[in-house]
Amino acid sequence: MIRFILLQNRQGKTRLAKYYIPLEESEKHKVEYEVHRLVVNRDPKFTNFVEFRTHKVIYRRYAGLFFSLCVDITDNELAYLECIHLFVEILDHFFSNVCELDLVFNFHKVYLILDEFILAGELQETSKRAIIERMGELEKQE
Amino acid sequence: MALSGMRGLSVFISEIRNCQNKEQERLRVDKELGNIRTRFKNEKGLTPYEKKKYVWKMLYIFMLGYDVDFGHMEAVSLISAPKYPEKQVGYLVTSCLLNENHDFLRLAINTVRNDIIGRNETFQCLALTLVGNIGGREFAESLAPDVQKLLISSSCRPLVKKKAALCLLRLVRKNPDVVNVDGWSDRMAQLLDERNVGVLTSSMSLFVSLVSNNHEAYWSCLPKCVKVLERLARNQDVPQEYTYYGIPSPWLQVKTLRALQYFPTIEDPNTRRALFEVLQRVLMGTDVVKNVNKNNASHAVLFEALALVMHLDAEKEMMSQCVALLGKFIAVREPNIRYLGLENMTRMLMVTDVQDIIKRHQAQIITSLKDPDISIRRRALDLLYAMCDTSNAKDIVEELLQYLGTAEFAMREELALKAAILAEKFAPDLSWYVDVILQLIDKAGDFVSDDIWFRVVQFVTNNEDLQPYAALKAREYLDKPAIHETMMKVSAYLLGEYSHLLARRPGCSPKEIFGIIHEKLPTVSTPTISILLSTYAKILMHSQPPDPELQNQIWAIFSKYETSIDAEIQQRAVEYFTLSKKGAALMDILAEMPKFPERESSLIKKAEDTEADTAELSAIKSRAQQQASNALVVTGQQPTNEPLQVTQLGMVKIPSINMENNHVDQEVAQTNGITGDVEPQNADILGDLLSPLAIEGPPGVSGTETLSEDGALALAPVGEQENAIKPIVDIVERFHALCVNDSGVLYEDPYVQIGIKAEWRGHQGRLVLFLGNKTTSSLDAVQAVILPPSHMKLELSSVPEIIPPRSQVQCPLEVVNLRPSRDVAVLDFSYKFGTNLVDNKLRIPAVLNKFFQPITLSAEEFFPQWRSLAAPPLKLQEVVRGVRPMSLGEMANLLNSLRLIVSPGLDPNANNLVASTTFYSESTRSMLCLVRIETDPADRTQLRMTVASGDPTLTLELKEFIKEQLISIPTASKPPVPQQPQPTTQPISSSDPGALLAGLL
Incomplete structure (x- = not known):
């Protein structure tokens, strides 16, 4: 299962952090710091997988943003790697040509999209269309 | 620029972005937090819109890394807002800021339930999402039935259904009992008939979790899974939106393939045939394509299919196809695929005999060991190790x-x-x-643990042919300009024993050997000096006829160290000096060490558990660390580790005397006659020489993992192990050892080893259970259930039902201490091996003292506290009888090992001890505890104990706890300890503040 999801820029600023395991606030900040340090200096030619404590982080970089998923050691790496890409495609679709600033100013929307995409640390919906439509429904209610 | 739709929020974010440095940002955040605080205080003036805006701001500030504790309540209270916009914010921010252990969350449980059972679909979704993301045990117990109802209701839209499925998954993870297996397996089968791929994906995740706990109940679902796979593999009835780069939902395929791996085998020939057709198609039909996303997605499915093929131990032909594929993968340039190739090849080695085929790729694998990416190097190392x-x-x-x-x-x-x-x-x-x-x-x-060099010494001692060679090698290393201290130890040891075998070679006369070793003495640490002294004594003994010059040199060194501050060195110097004057008698006393009894290497023994779980590198690492620490404990050579050793052995702080006695007993018993003719008065010396090599300590001494395991193993009759599965470690003893240590073996039998590693912070703890299968077949029906006492919250992450051969699984266990109590949580662990069902109830070492934080108090701090806690129930006193006799020093060590830190000198009476600690629990928060023990030098079996703290229950529990520790005998019997000199306590002086203490008591 996904233990947490982080979106961080190269400077280590957190743009989104979602935890599916119980962590204290201080521990969350520590995890964010450590994961950033772990992925930021890796060569683009390296694997997208790196061990983190007793788990592993599957990460992918888009422009200046790192998307990192912490998953169990036995989980399927490539499936989660493409899960990141699907999420990025959804964001791209929703914000039409997404950039970091979209995610900064609309962080609350990003959380909403994520909640339609992943729940309880597992994939909930893999249809881009279904999620975009759902977001439309929700925006109408606001 | 993209704006948030809330002006105030956008402005705030812009301002933060414009801050030039961290300091400015902090000021701006502080200002905003101040503002939010005041606004929330006068809540009446706040519109719903404003509330919403402030709560979003708090989340933003939290993401920046600041503390927003004060706002938790505000976020939670928005959950009960009547309108969607506020409610949505409440739910979302709550699930970001809080975790399942927050008390505030309980306040929301009713609202959440009402939203789940209510008619508003949007509210239902919000509530299910919150519970799915941060619901804890309490939620599981009160909401599971409602969530199950939603999941199987026919009127429920797919949107709600998929959330309900994952929400239930969360609840099952928190408490597997919330799903009643009997009724549920049919429902689960129905859910797998679902056509909607979104709902099916969620349901499949739920299914994986259920089946991993108990596959027996879900046999009827197996053909359904195969149907799902067939549907996806043939791309039948899969809507376009669920194909990803042309591949029908790779995620659902992966999940389904994973679910099938929880069934031990597939009996039904039709289902089996259908499945193998699909697998064959995946294995053969996955091509490398240019598009990286498509490539990843198809290979995600391929690797999962490979895992299933390995699990099912398919026909030879298919297995060799897999090996061929893996061989291809480990040679590709694409790093991810190469990584996975290496990883899966290691797994492959565990399940089937493919060693010879994999060996063909050895050169390729070695290349990966030199890859710039550490992730790949680790996988290559694991594979090389396994093959x-x-x-x-x-x-x-x-x-x-x-x-x-x-x-x-x-x-x-x-x-x-x-x-x-x-x-x-x-x-x-x-x-x-x-x-x-x-x-x-x-x-x-620096990275070689003592175990490793002890082992080489053992080998050399036991193999005569090897001795001249080893001595020569050791001698060669000494020529190097800078050598590591461990090298110094091992060379000095080997040369002391065997350098006389080299005597005719150039540079190997006793004098030269002595010279080159002694040259290094100024650079080594105290424990090594003791080894060097032994070496000198041996060199002296071997130089026949005696060389007066050498003799004088060595004597001078001995007499120099006779006044060493280190007791061990001093003793050796004194004894060697005296002995070396005895002439011929020296020959007997310092004769070559006898052979070590043959036994399994502690390294290999541990490695055997380690071998399988190459995927779980961290486990290896933690075990390696454990190993290193074992080594230190066993030898007791390093002064820095001495307190640890002392506490663990429960011995007085002058190790040499005690240790030697033990060693001698041990050695005489073991070598069985070889050293039997050693005169008793020389025994100490022999022990002394032995002690650097005390790999296997006395069996009676507890607390050192390797020792007790080895000891117990040797004692267990072989025949017995076959008939009934009995633990091969003393469970009671293990529990007690783990009460004062944070890592070690909790349980072990011939098939299973359970290790534990714990970290404690305040009132919380995180334990990891390492469940290791030592055998070459898998262990079935593995179950681990925690029976928590009422004062503790324990949460064990799901334990897989099957532990594959020679592998280890890690199960984190979160502990929260709610109240002070001595009750102990129990782990009910069972598994099946062949036809034997093994069930053990093991106490978990999450005991009272784990929630202590040591604190040392000065007299100025101690007395006001002691005085303010004047009478029962905060301060309790009891005369305890039947105390197990121990010296004051031992008692102090015992208390220290429980993290009750003794403050020497605080009590004026040298027969008394005063100790303090801080206790943490959710109800008491941090609470200072003070303890005083008055002993009677004339009768060591009784004492008077006074315990004080700010909480009556804590005082009572702590008093009883200490009493238990003083009375019970957690360790096996020890040889009688000779009366030790009392540890030096401060002499009584009238100005001593301790006098005050006496007056107060």
Whole structure:
């Protein structure tokens, strides 16, 4: 299962952090710091997988943003790697040509999209269309 | 620019972005937090819109890394807002800021339930999402029935259904009992008939979790899974939106393939045939394509299919297809695929005999060991380690040694350990083994645990042919300008014993050997000096006829160290000096060490558990660390570790005398006649020489993992192990040892080993259970259930039902201490091996003292506290009888080991002890505890104990707890300890503040 999801820029600023395991606030900040340090200096030619404590982080970089998923050691790496890409495609679709600033100013929307995409640390919906439509429904209610 | 739709929020974000530095940002955040606080205080003036805006701001500030504790309540209260916009914010921010352990969450449980059972679909979704993301045990118990109802309701839209499925998954993870297996398996089968791929994906995740707990109940679902796979593989009835780069939902395929791996086998021939058709198609039909996303997605499915094929141990033909594929993968440039190729090849080795085929790829794998990416290097190391046997050990170990020179620190310890283990296991000849270990020490001395060099000494001692060679090698290393201290130890030891075998070689006369060793003495640490002194004594003994010049030199050194501040060194110096004047008698006393009894290497023994779980590198690492610490404990050589050793052995702080007695007993018993003729008065000396090599300590001494395991193992009759599965460690003793240690073995029988590693912070703890299958077949029906006492919240992450052969699973266990109590949580652990069902109830060492934080108080701090806690129920006193006799020093060590820190000198009476600590629990928060123990020098079996704290329950529980520790005898019997000099306590003086204490009591 996904233990947490982080979106961080190269400077280590957190743009989104979602935890599916119980962590204290201080521990969350520590995890964010450590994961950033772990992925930021890796060569683009390296694997997208790196061990983190007793788990592993599957990460992918888009422009200046790192998307990192912490998953169990036995989980399927490539499936989660493409899960990141699907999420990025959804964001791209929703914000039409997404950039970091979209995610900064609309962080609350990003959380909403994520909640339609992943729940309880597992994939909930893999249809881009279904999620975009759902977001439309929700925006109408606001 | 994209704006948030809330002006105030956008402005705030812009301002933060415009801050020039961290300091400015902090000021701006502080200002905003101040503003939010005041606004929330006068809540009446706040519109729903404003509330919403402030709560979003708080989340933003939290993401920046600031504390927003005060706002938790505000976020939670928005959950009960009547309108969607506020409610949505409440739900979302709550699930970001809080975790399942927050008390505030309980306040929301009713609202959440009402939203789940209510008619508003949007509210239902919000509530299910919150529970799915942060619901805890309490939620599981009160909401599971409602969530199940939603999941199977026919009127429920797919949107709600998929959330309900995952929400239930969360609840099952928190408490597997919320799903009643009997009724549920049919429902689960129905859910797998679902056509909607979104709902099916969610349901499949739920299914994986359920089936991992208990596959027996879900046989009826197996054909359904195969149907799902067929549908996806043939791309039948899969809507376009669920194909990803042309591949029908790779995620659902992966999940389904994973679910099937929880069934031990597939009996029904039709289902089996259908499944293998699909698998065959995946194996053969996955091509490498240019588009990276498509490639990843198809290979995600391929690797999962490979795992299933391995699990089912398919026909030879299919297996060799898999091996061929993996062979291809480990040679590709694409790093992810290469990584996975290496990882899966290691797994492959565990399940089937493909060693010979994999060996063909050895050169390729070694190339990966030099890859710039550490992730790949680790996988390559694991694979090399797994594929090593006598035929390729030389090549592989040499590669590892070469790599050791350049490897980063993070990997060196593991590398060193693995190289040592392989060298020992597969050495084609022993001189090669000696070469390897010495090289290892030379290249990575810091990362070589004592176990490793003890082992090489054992080998050399037991193999006469090897002795001249080893001595020569040791001598050669001494010529190097700078050598590692461990090398110094091992060379000095070997040369002391065997340098006389080299005497005719150039540079190897006793005088020269002494010279070159002694040259290094100023650079070594105290424990090594003791070894050097022994070496000198041996050199002296071997130089026949005596060389007066050498004799005088060595005597001068002995007399210099006779006044050493270190007791061990001092004793050796005194004894060697006296002995060496005895002339011929010296020959007997300092004769060569007898052979060690043959036994399994502690390294290999541990490695055997380690072997399988190559995927779980961290486990290896933690075990390696454990190993290192074992070694230190066993030898008791390093002064820095001495307090640890003392507490663990429960002995008085002057190790040499005690240790020696034990060693001698042990050694005399073990070598059975070889040393039997040693005169008793010389026994100490023998013990002394032995102690640096005390790999196997006295069996009676507890607390050192290797010892007790070895000891118990040796004692268990072989026949018995076959009939009934009995633990091979003393469970009671293990529990007690773990009460004062944070890692070690909790349980072990011939098939299973359960290790534990714990970290404690305040009132919380995190334990990891390492469940290891030692056998070559898988263990079935594995169940681990925690029976928590009422004062503790324990949460065990799901335990897989099957532990594959020779592998280890890690199960984190979160502990929250709610109230002070001595009750102990119990782990009900059961598994099936063959037809035997083994069930054990094991106490979990999450005991009262784990929630102590040591604190040392000065007299000025202690007395006001002691005085303010004047009377029962905060301060309790009791006369305790039947105390197990121990010296005051031992008692102080016992208290210290429980993290009750003794403050020497605070009490004026040298027969009394005063100790303090801080206790943490959710109800008491941090609470100071004070303890005073008055002993009676005339009768060590009774004492008077006074305990004080700010909480009556805590005082009572602590008093009883200490009493238990003083009375019960957690360790096996020890040889009677000679009366030790009392540890020096401060002499009584009238100005001593302790006098005040006496007055107060």
